[in-house]
Amino acid sequence: MNQYAYVANIDQLDTKIQQLQQHVRAETDKTFHVDFWQNIRQEFSCFHDTTCEQPKNPILPFKITQKHKETNVIDKLSLFLPIHPHRLSIELNIDQHIVLTELLYATTIEMLQMHWAIECRQCFQINSFAKTLQQTPDSVQCQKCGKNNPIHSLDQMIALFFFSTKILQVKPAFVPQKNKDFSFVTANTLINHSAFDIFRDQVVPHDAQPFAASEVFLVFTDIVGSTNMYAHLGDREALRLVRQYFDILFSAMASRGRIVKTIGDAIMASFSSATIAMAAVAEAFHFLSKECTNPHTGNPLEMRVGIHCGSSIVISVNGINDYFGQTVNIASRIESHSNASVCLMSEAILHDDETKAFFQEITALPNYEAIPFHLLQLKGVSSPLSVGGFRYIHNPQQSKK
Numbered sequence: 001m002n003q004y005a006y007v008a009n010i011d012q013l014d015t016k017i018q019q020l021q022q023h024v025r026a027e028t029d030k031t032f033h034v035d036f037w038q039n040i041r042q043e044f045s046c047f048h049d050t051t052c053e054q055p056k057n058p059i060l061p062f063k064i065t066q067k068h069k070e071t072n073v074i075d076k077l078s079l080f081l082p083i084h085p086h087r088l089s090i091e092l093n094i095d096q097h098i099v100l101t102e103l104l105y106a107t108t109i110e111m112l113q114m115h116w117a118i119e120c121r122q123c124f125q126i127n128s129f130a131k132t133l134q135q136t137p138d139s140v141q142c143q144k145c146g147k148n149n150p151i152h153s154l155d156q157m158i159a160l161f162f163f164s165t166k167i168l169q170v171k172p173a174f175v176p177q178k179n180k181d182f183s184f185v186t187a188n189t190l191i192n193h194s195a196f197d198i199f200r201d202q203v204v205p206h207d208a209q210p211f212a213a214s215e216v217f218l219v220f221t222d223i224v225g226s227t228n229m230y231a232h233l234g235d236r237e238a239l240r241l242v243r244q245y246f247d248i249l250f251s252a253m254a255s256r257g258r259i260v261k262t263i264g265d266a267i268m269a270s271f272s273s274a275t276i277a278m279a280a281v282a283e284a285f286h287f288l289s290k291e292c293t294n295p296h297t298g299n300p301l302e303m304r305v306g307i308h309c310g311s312s313i314v315i316s317v318n319g320i321n322d323y324f325g326q327t328v329n330i331a332s333r334i335e336s337h338s339n340a341s342v343c344l345m346s347e348a349i350l351h352d353d354e355t356k357a358f359f360q361e362i363t364a365l366p367n368y369e370a371i372p373f374h375l376l377q378l379k380g381v382s383s384p385l386s387v388g389g390f391r392y393i394h395n396p397q398q399s400k401k
């Protein structure tokens with residue numbers, strides 16, 4: 001049986017947790033999650049269980065031997081080396097989005113360290129290669145078998161989170177292993193997390209080849225009738241309304257995913273799942289109707305929305321991870337065919353039972369109604385695309401059709 005000497009400093013962990021609790025967060029990110037860190041501390045405290053022959057000095061190392069099996073120390077070490085977001089989410093019964101938010105913010109105060117790694121295609125060894133996406137090399141040589149692994153996709157890159165060595169240090173070093181029950185978080189998922197934008201250096205290399213992304217959920221929005229609005233209200237008053245619109249959309253979307261960019265009055269956002277994207281759009285419709293009124297017409301400001309998913313390529317443009325390709329084109333075309341207070345989406349969005357059920361939940365709400373799927377011919381797309389979606393009904397007394 002392997003033996004590991006480790007140094008565990010729970011006082012340093014407590015200090016960092018207190019620091020994180022006071023750390024300022026973006027308005028769109030969830031506040032400090034007390035339950036998560038209470039659970040982490042409880043899991044961590046097993047390293048100082050008196051049955052483990054805790055030394056008088058809590059930072060002195062001691063051996064994990066056969067006699068310590070009953071305390072599950074080895075299992076706890078595997079939970080933290082590296083910290084596994086998916087496993088934590090399941091074991092602590094906390095949404096993975098929240099788990100990732102806490103881990104990302106903990107990284108900013110150096111409680112944790114984040115490393116990017118790649119799995120060797122030949123021997124499946126996990127090989128760490130950089131701390132930032134900007135440092136991504138063209139390829140990584142496996143430390144175990146020597147195979148050269150070209151990096152061409154964000155799905156290859158996995159994020160590994162470790163406690164600072166001031167909090168937990170193990171010798172010999174743990175080598176992260178692939179776990180068939182818990183998938184690692186990939187760069188493709190993490191760059192669309194709401195808290196990921198706090199890292200300004202986590203952008204793919206500007207001079208590298210484009211990186212593939214197997215699946216991304218893209219949302220395009222635009223204000224309906226903006227030209228008439230500017231004509232009747234004037235630039236200053238119209239801009240005030242547009243800023244209100246942006247505030248509402250940023251609150252709904254940047255709290256769940258990523259605002260890739262704004263183009264005039266339009267927004268392009270990316271999400272890691274269809275349900276998250278639809279939830280963001282539904283919330284935005286609701287608050288636009290309640291809080292954003294055109295003083296000229298007396299009616300709520302309206303937007304149209306398009307959603308599509310598929311593969312894409314990612315490159316660095318103006319310091320952001322930007323998407324390009326046909327998936328982007330189709331999402332934009334769908335938005336242009338949408339109508340006021342309508343979210344039009346490709347049928348590919350409803351790709352599984354969970355997403356279909358969530359769609360039905362939205363359309364069952366009093367202010368929403370389903371738009372049947374139908375074929376739509378888009379410019380630049382060879383075959384008609386099946387699209388449908390939902391409409392927001394501003395008058396709650398209005399009957400659904």
